[in-house]
Amino acid sequence: MITNEQQERIAGWFSGRVPAQWQPVDVTVDKEEITIVLTTPDVELADDATDAVRAEARAGRASAFREETREQRMEIAREAQHRYERKVSWGLAIGDQRVLWTHVSAPVMTRLRQPERRVLDTLVDAGVARSRSDALAWCVRLVGQHEGDWITRLREAMDSVAQVRSEGPAA
Structure with missing residues (x-):
């Protein structure tokens, strides 16, 4: 079982390690994995944009963010995996959408x-x-x-x- 103290320590490390422009980070920990959901500003669209257009714009922003940050996220993951002996998975919160790119299927x-x-x-x-x-x-x-x-x-x-x-x- 992961205690609140362990969860808080790991979340604190990521809050300090992840660049400020990706904050806040949502950190979830279990025995095998640490899942980090980063935050990026929502897309700016016209007020009359449909839900489908908004969802596609967010998917595009998430895809671009994933590619642009890949090298830096991999470096952070390597450090964390060594430090906490767990796999690190990544995701992104954008507007009311959450996208997980990687995750452990145990x-x-x-x-x-x-x-x-x-x-x-x-x-x-x-x-x-x-x-x-x-x-x-x-x-x-x-x-x-x-x-x-x-x-x-x-x-x-x-x-x-x-x-x-x-x-x-x-x-």
């Missing part, structure tokens, strides 16, 4: 009984997911969306337990 082994497998197979057969793996990821995202507050409270409780443990006697 395999997770699980044992499911027939009723759970049937749920996954139904999602695959209905075309909601391409595979059982995609179906399981879809289910996890759905739980995260609908139980987000509960998950947040659970993480906060685990952070409190980690804090209390760290204050206890050394083993």
